[in-house]
Amino acid sequence: MNQVTGQDFINAMSAVGAGIAMIAGVGPGIGQGYAAGAAAAAVGRNPGAKSDITSTMLLGQAVAETTGLYGFAVAIILMFVKPFK
Amino acid sequence: MGNGIVGASFHFMNTSAFATLLETTSDEQESSGSFMIQLLKEFKIGNTTLHITTTHVCLAIVTIVLMIFALVVNHKVKTTNEDEPPGVLLNIAEIIVEAVDNMVQGIMGTNANKFVNYIGTLFMFVLLCNISGLFGLRPPTADYGITLPLGVITFCLIQYNGMKVNKVNHFTDLFKPIWFLFPINLIGEFAVPLSLSLRLFGNVMSGTVLMGLIYGLLRPFSVAWPSVLHIYFDIFSGCIQAYVICMLTMVYITDKIGD
Structure with a gap:
């Protein structure tokens, strides 16, 4: 077995860290699900306001998604930019 | 080793x-x-090295297509007789203009006329950038250097219009509930362009990375079924993100200047 250098260890840990960073995707999933459920209930109660409800839901979901995308940005930086050389 | x-x-x-x-x-x-930014050419001017990457090429293609579309529609509008029924291209242009007008009118109310040009340009540019992955290009919005300027333009619009309408109140609002919340309010102001640009970048980049992985890792098996994923990642997600960035830009501006 050849020796593993420090750089190899850093690469491996970067990959592991990228995987851990993507756990951030759980939160937005739950939040978007709540928003979609509430929007479906609202459409059921008031079908006339469907377009307004849809645009409001999309806006809220897009804002809720931001935290997940921060996690994704961290993962992308760890994998491709490699800040720890 | x-x-x-x-x-x-x-x-x-x-x-x-x-x-x-x-x-x-x-x-x-x-x-x-195929999913990372690739270096195509580099040349030196003095001490600085300039890189021409796939982002520049795709951005140039998107911009040229938009310009040609605008010029052709402009020519058609000027030459078409009012009594004749409009052609296919004019109908498409009318649909786009009407949709953007209604969207801006619904959010901004009386201020719509001032911003409808910028919002329309932003919408068409981002939409075409996002769906350019369908045509074999690397979407330019999957480069943070393209989305950050869009966020910074929105930030400048928000601050300029806020100062113009609210005068001194624009700055005293930062101390609003209690004075020691000033740092948090300041961070909130500067988080707007960051979150706007990161949202667009992250969404398009995640689609690009996933499509690149599917085409790269599953190459023998990726025959026809990735087209379903293209529908989701390029068309659906691209349209949603173009809509969302326009909506959020309008909402942030309206938040400052009122209806």
Whole structure:
């Protein structure tokens, strides 16, 4: 077995860290699900306001998604930019 | 040297996208990784080195297509007789203009006329950038250098219009509930362009990375079914994100200047 250098260890840990960073995707999933459920209930109660409800839901979901995308940005930086050389 | 298991696996997967996923930096590019920004040409002016990447080329293509579309529609509008029924191109242009007008009118109310040009341009540019992945280009919005300027333009619009309408109140609002919340309010102001640009970048980039992985890793099997994923990642997600960035820009501006 050849020796593993420090750089190899850093690469491996970067990959592991990228995987851990993507756990951030759980939160937005739950939040978007709540928003979609509430929007479906609202459409059921008031079908006339469907377009307004849809645009409001999309806006809220897009804002809720931001935290997940921060996690994704961290993962992308760890994998491709490699800040720890 | 780490030539153990890691080195062997690197060698084994050298031709797949996985190698570029693990090894890509700006100077060791392989031709196989279709989802990272690739260096096409570089030349030196004085001491600075300029890089021409795929982002520049795709951005130029998108901009030229938009310009040609605008020029052709402009020519058609000027030459078409009012009594004749409009052609296909004019109908498409009318649909776009009407949709953008209604969208801006619904959010901004009386201020719509001032911003409808910028919002329309932003919408068409981002939409075309996002769906350019369908035509084999790398979407320019999957580069943070394209989305950050869009966020900064929105930030400048918000601050300029806020100062113009609210005068001194624009700055005293930062101390609003209690004075010691000033740092948090200041961070909130500067988080707007960051979150706007990161949202667009992250969404388009995640689609690009996933499509690149599917085409690279599953190359023998990726025959026809990735088109379903293209519908989701390029068309659906691209349209939603173009809509969302326009909506959020309008909402942030309206928040400052009122209806």
